[in-house]
Amino acid sequence: MMMGHRIVYIVPAAFILFLGCPANMPPLPSPPDTYIAKPAGGFLYVLVPALNEVVRVDPVTLAKSPIAVGLSPTTMDVSADGERLIVLNARSSSVSVISARAGSVTAIPVRKGANAIAVSPTGRYAVVYLDLSQRGYVPVEGVLNLNEITLVDTVTGESVPIALGFDPSIAGFTPSEGAAVVLSRSQAAIVSTAPPYTKVTVPLVADPSQYVTPSHLVVTMNKAFVSVKESGDIYAIDLASPSVNIVTVGGVPFMVESVMGGALLLAGITGSTRVSLVDTNTLWVSVVDLGTAYDSGVVSPDETLALFFKRGEPRASLLTLPSRDVVTYSLLKGVDDAGITGNGAEALILHTPGISPTYLQYSVSVLDIAGRTVHPIALQSAPAGFTIYSPEAAFVSLEDAGGVAAIDMKEKIGSFLETPARPRFVGSMGAGQGVYVVHDKPMGRATFIAVPSLTIRSVDGIFTTGIYDR
Amino acid sequence: MWIGLFLVIALFSGCGSLKLGAAPGVQGEAPPSGAGQPVQPLSLMLSPPAGTDRYVFLPLTSLGAVARIDSVSLGVTSIRVGLLPTIVMTTPDNKRAVVFNSGSYGISIIDVGTAAVTTVPVETYFNTMSLSPDGRYAVSFFNLSLAGSTISISNVRSFNEVSVVDVGAGTGAVYPVGFNPEGVLFTSGGAKGIVISDNELTIIVFSTATLTAIPLTSNPFGTQKIRGVVALPDGSRCFVSYQGLDQLSAVNLMTQAVTTVSAGPGVSDIALSADGSSLFTVNSGNNTVSVISTTTLTLTTFTPPSPAVINRIAVTPDGASSLLYSSSGAEAKITVMNNASFTFRSYPLIKPVSSLAVASSSLSAVILHQGSASTGNSALDKFYNSYPTISLFRIATGVSNPVAVTSSPGRLALSFDGAYAFLLLPSASAAMVADMNNFIVDGVSLLSTPVYVGVFSGTHKAYLSEEHPLGRVSFLDGTTKRLDTVTGFALNPLIR
Numbered sequence: 001m002m003m004g005h006r007i008v009y010i011v012p013a014a015f016i017l018f019l020g021c022p023a024n025m026p027p028l029p030s031p032p033d034t035y036i037a038k039p040a041g042g043f044l045y046v047l048v049p050a051l052n053e054v055v056r057v058d059p060v061t062l063a064k065s066p067i068a069v070g071l072s073p074t075t076m077d078v079s080a081d082g083e084r085l086i087v088l089n090a091r092s093s094s095v096s097v098i099s100a101r102a103g104s105v106t107a108i109p110v111r112k113g114a115n116a117i118a119v120s121p122t123g124r125y126a127v128v129y130l131d132l133s134q135r136g137y138v139p140v141e142g143v144l145n146l147n148e149i150t151l152v153d154t155v156t157g158e159s160v161p162i163a164l165g166f167d168p169s170i171a172g173f174t175p176s177e178g179a180a181v182v183l184s185r186s187q188a189a190i191v192s193t194a195p196p197y198t199k200v201t202v203p204l205v206a207d208p209s210q211y212v213t214p215s216h217l218v219v220t221m222n223k224a225f226v227s228v229k230e231s232g233d234i235y236a237i238d239l240a241s242p243s244v245n246i247v248t249v250g251g252v253p254f255m256v257e258s259v260m261g262g263a264l265l266l267a268g269i270t271g272s273t274r275v276s277l278v279d280t281n282t283l284w285v286s287v288v289d290l291g292t293a294y295d296s297g298v299v300s301p302d303e304t305l306a307l308f309f310k311r312g313e314p315r316a317s318l319l320t321l322p323s324r325d326v327v328t329y330s331l332l333k334g335v336d337d338a339g340i341t342g343n344g345a346e347a348l349i350l351h352t353p354g355i356s357p358t359y360l361q362y363s364v365s366v367l368d369i370a371g372r373t374v375h376p377i378a379l380q381s382a383p384a385g386f387t388i389y390s391p392e393a394a395f396v397s398l399e400d401a402g403g404v405a406a407i408d409m410k411e412k413i414g415s416f417l418e419t420p421a422r423p424r425f426v427g428s429m430g431a432g433q434g435v436y437v438v439h440d441k442p443m444g445r446a447t448f449i450a451v452p453s454l455t456i457r458s459v460d461g462i463f464t465t466g467i468y469d470r
Numbered sequence: 471m472w473i474g475l476f477l478v479i480a481l482f483s484g485c486g487s488l489k490l491g492a493a494p495g496v497q498g499e500a501p502p503s504g505a506g507q508p509v510q511p512l513s514l515m516l517s518p519p520a521g522t523d524r525y526v527f528l529p530l531t532s533l534g535a536v537a538r539i540d541s542v543s544l545g546v547t548s549i550r551v552g553l554l555p556t557i558v559m560t561t562p563d564n565k566r567a568v569v570f571n572s573g574s575y576g577i578s579i580i581d582v583g584t585a586a587v588t589t590v591p592v593e594t595y596f597n598t599m600s601l602s603p604d605g606r607y608a609v610s611f612f613n614l615s616l617a618g619s620t621i622s623i624s625n626v627r628s629f630n631e632v633s634v635v636d637v638g639a640g641t642g643a644v645y646p647v648g649f650n651p652e653g654v655l656f657t658s659g660g661a662k663g664i665v666i667s668d669n670e671l672t673i674i675v676f677s678t679a680t681l682t683a684i685p686l687t688s689n690p691f692g693t694q695k696i697r698g699v700v701a702l703p704d705g706s707r708c709f710v711s712y713q714g715l716d717q718l719s720a721v722n723l724m725t726q727a728v729t730t731v732s733a734g735p736g737v738s739d740i741a742l743s744a745d746g747s748s749l750f751t752v753n754s755g756n757n758t759v760s761v762i763s764t765t766t767l768t769l770t771t772f773t774p775p776s777p778a779v780i781n782r783i784a785v786t787p788d789g790a791s792s793l794l795y796s797s798s799g800a801e802a803k804i805t806v807m808n809n810a811s812f813t814f815r816s817y818p819l820i821k822p823v824s825s826l827a828v829a830s831s832s833l834s835a836v837i838l839h840q841g842s843a844s845t846g847n848s849a850l851d852k853f854y855n856s857y858p859t860i861s862l863f864r865i866a867t868g869v870s871n872p873v874a875v876t877s878s879p880g881r882l883a884l885s886f887d888g889a890y891a892f893l894l895l896p897s898a899s900a901a902m903v904a905d906m907n908n909f910i911v912d913g914v915s916l917l918s919t920p921v922y923v924g925v926f927s928g929t930h931k932a933y934l935s936e937e938h939p940l941g942r943v944s945f946l947d948g949t950t951k952r953l954d955t956v957t958g959f960a961l962n963p964l965i966r
């Protein structure tokens with residue numbers, strides 16, 4: 001489950017037709033059939049790969065400003081503080097660093113072949129790498145290294161290639177940004193972000209005839225926690241004096257999350273009614289029995305609550321982490337997705353669509369956590385996505401209904417807001433800045449919803465900004 | 471079948487005795503996992519760990535390293551030593567760990583605090599090491615009985631030498647000894663080492679590097695095999711018993727005079743009194759105990775008044791009593807002998823004895839049982855015959871607390887003060903903690919199969935080495951029953 005910043009993939013089919021690939025160029029690393037929209041610095045940024053640009057949309061003036069980036073931009077990431085966007089340009093082997101507020105852009109070269117990027121909390125550093133697990137054709141021009149990353153300092157513009165284990169797949173940074181942790185097949189690497197960029201490699205197996213594939217990475221101030229596929233082991237890597245201790249969480253985790261401000265690691269276990277809590281300091285493992293086996297979980301923004309559910313099952317359990325209390329809710333419909341408000345007072349549950357056309361065929365529910373009550377709300381069509389904007393308001397996109405359900409989380413009631421086109425995704429622009437809706441329109445359309453007035457303003461032609469609006 | 475001759479200095483019997491070959495079940499005596507054990511994906515050969523008052527050292531044999539793990543912080547330090555480290559021991563002052571590298575033929579001395587390593591070479595092809603009780607000298611040699619069936623040689627090869635390493639100074643020397651050394655016995659304080667060869671003793675005075683050979687027979691290749699050797703604490707004399715013989719050799723270590731003392735019939739075990747004034751022999755031929763004065767070599771034989779089948783003896787550390795029992799499963803009984811008055815009291819047990827360990831407090835013992843219960847109480851017998859059983863035995867009163875366990879007991883360790891016993895239950899992936907004062911027992915589930923157990927000195931905490939392809943050790947506090955587990959330390963030497 002992701003809230004706030006979410007990658008949106010929509011097909012701007014028209015551009016594939018008339019732009020195509022320039023001559024003498026190898027095939028693109030992935031088809032230019034998606035675009036990505038992300039809010040940053042009070043603007044909505046939309047990646048337009050076909051035009052090699054990012055369009056900045058002002059939600060107040062609805063002005064669209066194209067920003068040229070490199071060739072074949074494939075991904076766009078935003079720093080956690082929302083101040084920087086980093087665009088990875090596949091064909092020009094570079095990243096474009098965009099100042100979110102000023103809109104200025106700086107290009108920094110990276111090693112060729114990269115298709116993935118991890119950004120440090122402030123956006124100062126990025127790790128750029130080739131993730132072989134991503135969909136799409138990976139072109140090989142001459143030589144393509146499968147064991148290297150590029151560490152980028154977006155402030156100094158330095159770009160440092162670093163060789164490490166085969167097939168880097170997950171990367172993260174310490175909260176202080178002093179080190180990056182990159183997971184490869186059977187290996188973790190700790191890379192200092194300051195010159196001379198020292199690297200420590202930590203094996204995840206001791207027998208070279210075997211390998212493991214990392215599945216989750218959580219980085220705290222002094223440790224990195226790595227889980228691997230098909231295993232109940234979590235590797236706790238001490239970052240200060242690199243050493244490994246493996247904690248066993250009782251089964252293959254479907255989620256590994258840092259909770260309680262990094263004091264604990266929460267691991268939901270596949271096929272088990274129990275979840276494990278790992279003290280990130282002592283590595284002491286404690287177990288909480290939820291009473292039901294789940295396959296998904298979400299953590300509240302303050303990291304004190306966790307809501308577990310199994311997709312399609314009409315049941316959810318809320319774990320209060322400080323007290324380890326568990327409350328199980330019986331629901332009218334199965335659960336598809338969920339989120340918890342920032343103050344931990346309510347949770348929003350998106351239900352799986354029913355087969356028979358009853359009043360609850362499509363619905364969401366609001367959980368009153370303190371009151372231990374559930375409040376179903378019927379919808380016209382299936383909920384496609386949602387954002388919890390504030391403790392008072394959540395928004396659910398209803399594609400087939402052509403609008404958005406605005407949910408009053410306190411009153412547990414909803415309102416329907418009709419939008420100019422089918423909403424594909426809804427997200428928050430940030431506290432006090434309203435909500436954006438991305439529509440499934442070939443020219444690129446977005447709608448901005450003011451909160452709490454719920455007034456709607458739309459802008460169209462985002463994809464054509466670089467062609468017609470100059 | 472013996473897997474070699476295991477040289478054991480049992481924790482509870484002090485430093486002055488050495489038995490060649492011992493019954494499995496008590497710490498250090500059982501062979502390492504062998505046939506029937508699951509094949510691990512990584513050949514991380516488990517070797518016995520060694521502890522100090524805080525740290526445990528675990529050999530990472532295939533990685534040429536030793537893991538030092540802090541039982542308090544659970545921090546792991548990888549220490550590079552030589553190739554194939556197989557034996558690690560710690561000095562009683564907790565300042566050094568001494569590692570035998572069987573692949574590079576050296577002894578690595580590790581400073582426990584700094585993890586600094588000094589390696590001293592030993593003679594090529596040596597395969598074992600002993601450490602003096604004071605931790606000052608390590609003696610390494612080739613023990614033929616520990617080697618495989620085929621021994622390859624390069625150039626020349628002999629079987630009559632030992633390397634002595636001064637652990638404090640980090641220096642080594644090679645000394646010739648009798649043919650085919652099988653063990654080393656240290657006198658109290660570690661001033662002398664007695665190297666036991668096939669039919670010869672070699673006395674090494676470490677401080678002066680003086681060697682004295684004492685042949686026990688005229689034929690060094692004869693079939694007469696030493697069963698056990700005990701030495702007086704002051705190093706003045708030792709006694710040698712032989713397999714299948716009722717005669718013992720009393721060896722004056724000062725004059726090298728060897729005097730034959732006859733005991734028996736059927737001498738099956740020997741032990742020294744705590745003060746060294748008497749040598750006890752158990753005569754399984756007539757179920758008697760002979761007491762030999764270690765000064766006059768006069769012999770007096772005592773017969774327990776109530777008929778008892780005995781072939782083993784364990785002297786309590788305080789020297790007040792001896793426990794007599796049969797390790798062959800002959801009867802469910804134990805006999806306590808007063809070592810001053812030579813009076814006997816026999817007590818029934820739930821099952822026959824397999825082996826036992828006496829707590830250092832001399833107040834109690836842990837008895838591992840074998841065979842069947844036949845108390846006459848059918849319900850009781852049915853229950854205890856359904857499970858492997860141990861007993862906690864109070865020596866003064868003869869009260870025993872039979873404890874059923876879910877799987878066959880593995881290795882056992884007692885805290886240095888005798889307050890807690892830790893027993894491994896390998897097949898159940900569990901351990902038992904016994905409070906040796908009130909005889910309350912607790913079971914603790916482990917994450918995997920435990921293999922070795924030891925106790926941190928000055929604590930009530932044990933370390934349990936477990937099977938795991940990447941290395942696993944658990945720390946179990948006998949008082950609180952808190953269990954901490956460290957896994958994956960075999961990866962640490964590979965961090966670059």
